[in-house]
Amino acid sequence: MLKKGIIGKVLLLAVLLMVLATGLALPTCRPAEGIPRGWSGVTVIDDALFLGSMDGELVAIDKTTRQRLWPDVLFKQKKSGGFGCGQGDQAVAIYGTPAVTPELVYITGYNGKMYAVNTETGALRWVYPREDEVDPIVGGPVVAGDKVYFGGSDGKLYALDAATGDELWVFESGDKIWGTPAVNGETLYIGSFDKKLYALNVADGSSKWQFETEGAVVSTPLVCDDTVYVGSFDRYLYALNEADGSLRWKYQADNWFWARPLADNGIIYAGSVDGTVHALTADKGEKVAVFDLESPVNSSPVLAGGNVIVAVDAGQVYSLSVNPRQKKPLVNLEEEIYAPLAASDGVVYIHSADDVLYAIDAQSGAILWSLELESE
């Protein structure tokens, strides 16, 4: 009887704790929640497509034959673990879109490392930092001149020698950096969770000016015609004077601006996670049109075949224009889309959250081909 009493109570406790542990652990084990998976966009160079898969691989594809240019390059890290999720190695989540030069492909990992891979062969050239790692990297790299730049969750903007990976200078902001830098001439622009947009001198990382918003800045800035356009979590899209960071105009939406805006024919297209795309005049920020797409716009839009192509969280892809005002549904991929869009020769490339790469005709919306990137 004593044993039965103890066993009964222990079982009862075990059941309660199992319920708790299951409730807590399941979200961390589900692919869609609690585990970083990545949302790398596509970079198109000539006939080649480069992107990071959700299996932690750098993939290079011939866009005509859809054959791999070289074997996928796998990046792994030690699994941090979580209740019930086991231990061992796990794939590195890749959020940044690769930066490509004729010599090297640069890619950042959520494991806090940046890799440079030979563009012709896929062989690893260098990794930064060579030992240990920095905090998780969400933004992508940018190459300009002989330097490559990226920001990290440690709040630092790193400038490295593009050929060797040697650290040249580091700029420290007040909070995490999740955005991808934008470089125009001798100035680099980067937003931070400290609510500021920084303009830095690319030579030494010194600050030219900074502009403070009321919310975190994750969106990659757009530099166009002496103006820097950047969205903030305070729900405003800001247009700043490129020379001194002074405010030209600002425009309010109903939710965060996450994606990079797009400029076309004097119109700024800015997607918001409130499910709308706002078309504004570039010079004064006056509203031209608001397109209700009924789902958050997380991925940056792209210009293809003279049309503005936008994808929403729910998987629907649209073609937008303001003259005539038109919202044309192209195709519904029925899968979440976070990755920024890419385009070349009238074809839009979309990397969906189920790790499939789509090639879509920008005019008709027809799926030209799709490729599952998941390794077997």
Place this chain on the structure above:
Amino acid sequence: MVGEIWDLIILSPMINVLIVVSGALFNNFGLSIIILTIIVRGVTLPLTLRQLRSTKAMQEMQPKMAELQKKFGKDKQKLAQEQMRMYKESGVNPAGCLLPMLVQMPIWIALFQSIIRVLAVVPEDFLKLSGHLYTAWPQVFSLVPLNSHFLWLDLAIPDRYLLLPILVGGTMWLQQKMVTPKTGDPRQQAQSTMMLWIMPLMFAFLTMQFPSGLALYWVVSNVISIGMQYFITGGWGGLSSQAAAKPAGRDKRYLTRITMAEEKAADYADTESDIGADVGADIAVPDTTQAGGAAPTRYQPGLRAMKRHPKKSKRPKRR
């Protein structure tokens, strides 16, 4: 569908309240979790009070339960009937002890989900946070992500110094110890000791796996429980040198019910003896409600004849 209801009723309100409170407390998410803990414990106070009193009453009944087991150990159905009768007569609900914990489980899960969203732990989850923010509360958009640092902790990850698991396990052990009765029965003592250690060890293990913000909730909740137990049950309970503390406040009601049940049993024993069936009348049970607990009392199981007993009108009224 279930996910949408969960988000609407539990997750989104919790996220927005946590953000607003953090903003009011100088972007201190740790203080915000402490405030949330106090609110949750305040809302569940009636359940907690019931649990405390029920636990205490069950402690008082343990010797009687042991006798029931001894008497009807081979007849499980009869044993169960007598136990339930004992509980019913004493006004004790055995499942009531678990209710506050069950009620808090959804809070723990929602808090975990809130933490990984508002602290920007994972980009996908942080991006989804935008869908939870109330448009009518414009300040919440600018306040996120929240500051994850509190004291020595990064609330987004487990405590790397392992102080928090020790605090969670330690406070839970204290809480358990306060409600664990001291008994002269070595078998019961062994059982109590095992129960005393399982929960703290399990929660200390969970603390090492999950974000510190969740463990902070557990620590604060445990401290609140210890305080409530001290003031409501009238002392340190199992931590004190005495076997049992003096009953305080509404506890007396439950103890009165136990006494009533005993009296009924005794009365019934008298009746049964008239017909030559003095079952269990020879059982001596140590009374643990008294300090020292040496005075034996008699307990007679089997209360079927209660309603028709002539002494019914002389029983004390319920307070």
